[in-house]
Amino acid sequence: MHCGVLPHRDRHLLLFERWLADWLDVIEDPGQSQLLQRFATWQLLRKLRATAAKRPLGPGAVKTARAGLTPAAVFLTWSDARGRALSECTQADLDAWFAEDAISRRITTGFLRWCMDHHVMPRLKIPVIRTENPAPISQHGRITLIRRVLTSDDLPQAERVAAALVLLYAQPIRRLVRLTVHDVLADGPQAFLRLGDPPTPVPGPFAGLLQDYVRTGRPNRPGGTMPTSDWLFPGRRAGQPMDPATLGRRLSAAGIPTLHGRTAALRQLVLQAPPSVVAGMLGYHTVHAEALAAEAGSTWKKYAPGDHTR
Template sequence: MNHQVMPRLKVPMIRTENPTPISQHHRIALIRKIMTSDDLPLMERIAAALILLYAQPVRRLVRLTVHYVQHDGDQVTLILGDPPTPVPEPFAELLLGYIRDGRPNRPGGTLPASDWLFPGHRAGQPMDPATLGRRLTAAGIPTLHGRTATLRQLVLQAPPSVVAGMLGYHTVHTEAVAAQAGGTWKKYAPGDHTR
């Protein structure tokens, strides 16, 4: 560059901090909207719920198969980490209905027997994360900011190591999010406090 042999190179700056989350009030309003509104397509409603309830990134959503959803009697769980995460109603009913008869089956493209929760246009392939992200953005779902708000709320309600295990995050990440959110779980002394 100094000798004008090549053009000036600009290296983009990569943001490493967590994006500003949406407010808890806005998050709850979005959850209410996706659970009750029939205006949104079912696929977008399911993906948005996975982001706003379980803080899952879009790139992880497209890798989920129907086998990650376990239905045992009245209990529905998602295998996002260890242990499996419970799925509350009315989302459990919505999710089971989507798996049963709501997933898109494209003739000449994805096979009807595809195991992907979000099947793509190519047979046997999941949907592209960018495609799902665009669909969610068009539906008014803030994917990155919504996921950040969800994770912050979850680590304020439960120990970050528990949240990390259940949702498939690394403990260091959830501890950092808890510290940024002002969580007090590090000061919590586990054990029997009745003595």
């Protein structure tokens, strides 16, 4: 037993818990405060704690949790102003709530479903809110961007490496900032990236850029302000990686469409190899990769193993 050693607590989880206590204190209606505390404890905090037990939370997870709470408080105030208790809410009330601003109010869906599941309000139909997302970039556009980040010197090296990880390996920003220099593996002339299991081979043009960045290109290289940090994308705070929002803004400013570039990369990869193999190597869930493969028109499920030369 190690006396005097405190158990690890996730920094972002602690910040959310402190924010939650302060936020609930300013809600004047005791009934609303109690209900929101129940929702935060049994829905939001439960999920955050489960995630923190598996991996460090990012600021995005806490931001999403806050975003699920504040509109819920607005809905309760709005309902009270109509003279309607939550237990008496009708379909007409719910339709009116979404009719005023459907896009911004769709974030209250999680709170409303929780209230219905826990019999706080009647079982009603939540309006379906459709939003059209731009299509993933074309394969030609993806290849053009890959060529640019691998050969052009007009971008900082960190942006070039991050963009290549998005466009080649379909990695989300939140996962990029958790990579360390130890996830870049070298086996003679061949380099590998530990994104999943097994490690993923790194093609020649990118291998040189990546290894050079690890040796000399990071902002905390030897002689810098944080020479001991192992993060592939170190942040300004000692011992912490770069904030995902910061890296996302830098890539956006560099003209890299991270979301649609990542989707395009994953779609292309599941067309070139079995989705389960791609999912394992890139750290994706197999179900997600299979669904995307079906959407992209993959035929791997219909492929029969064996000798096809006869």
